Amino acid sequence: MAFWFPHSDSSDSNKFGLLASPQACVGPAGYEFIMGGVAQAAAIEAAEIVADKALLWSTIQFVNAGLLNQSIEIEVELLGGGRSISQVLVTLTAGGKVLQTMSAALGGRLGTERQFVSMPTVAAPEDCPIRTDLDHNNDQDLIAQFERRIAIESADDGLGAMWIRSNDALPITAGLLAITSDFMLGLHPESFRGTSLDNTFRVFSTRPTEWILCVTQMSGFRDGAAMGVTHQFTQDGQLLSVSSQTGLLPRSENRR
Incomplete structure (x- = not known):
């Protein structure tokens, strides 16, 4: 379980x-x-x-x-x-x-399924660098439960994308997607180690996939807060979820 x-x-x-x-x-x-x-x-x-x-x-x-x-x-x-x-x-x-x-x-109700948003073109997970947090040394905590690989890192555009998978090969569920969507603040150097205030999370599908691509577009920073949107996709580009979040930016001495 x-x-x-x-x-x-x-x-x-x-x-x-x-x-x-x-x-x-x-x-x-x-x-x-x-x-x-x-x-x-x-x-x-x-x-x-x-x-x-x-x-x-x-x-x-x-x-x-x-x-x-x-x-x-x-x-x-x-x-x-x-x-x-x-x-x-x-x-x-x-x-x-x-x-x-x-x-x-x-x-929900039965109806036609249509996907309008597209997954960006990125390298395969095995061709992307492993995401490591230099000061992370806990092999039991939540961070240690996942493998993360950086696919896009464009701080000036507020855009980041990360492949992520469970080390235990857990099935794709709404719960798992809620967890992976909450990595949003960690995808930008100015919001890394920020504090999440909320998360609005919508499930589009729970199709099986080994890797999840989390694509985060920061909308902006104001008054010490970050606002952004994350789309999550299967490896073949099928939409899994849409989420949006507000987070407090870390104090300057704690930024990466």
């Missing part, structure tokens, strides 16, 4: 729990915290179980950080919807403190 998958509460079918394991966390020794994308992935899994539908859209607000080995409670509230769509609110708490809140819509 994937490290972000929550366990159900036997007393309440709308409640779940998640342990902030080392694999779910990032950050320096002594202040490891659960990555926002992992919290969103866990919330998505819980919502899909309660609604019995696949995720269409979710937006999460990162209010506080859950810390390493902390027990996190997840509660799903069905707000409304109909035969095709369920609207839910998911709240993640620890020790009575709200960590994240996520709104989501799940389900």
Whole structure:
């Protein structure tokens, strides 16, 4: 079972729990915290179980950080919807403190599928340099769960693209894509080590692929904040997801 998958509460079918394991966390020794994308992935899994539908859209607000080995409670509230769509609110708490809140819509209707956005032409993963963070020395945390390779790095254009795959060959799910979409701030040198405030995440498909190409276009920086959009693709160019995020830029002394 994937490290972000929550366990159900036997007393309440709308409640779940998640342990902030080392694999779910990032950050320096002594202040490891659960990555926002992992919290969103866990919330998505819980919502899909309660609604019995696949995720269409979710937006999460990162209010506080859950810390390493902390027990996190997840509660799903069905707000409304109909035969095709369920609207839910998911709240993640620890020790009575709200960590994240996520709104989501799940389900859909049968219809024609059309993709308008195209994957950029990039080198194959094996021909791209491995992404390494020079000060990263933790072989158990979330960063260590993935292999990353840089396909495009154009800071002046605010454009970055990165191949990423799970070291455990995990299947493509909405939860996994939520995690990989949260690498957005790390794709630009000025936003690297920034703090995510939110993530709006839409699933287009969950087609199988070994590598995911994350293509991030920064929209701009203002008042110490970064804003950008990420499209994720299969190796053969099929769209997987669309996400947009706001993040605080790191203080200048912490930039790469």
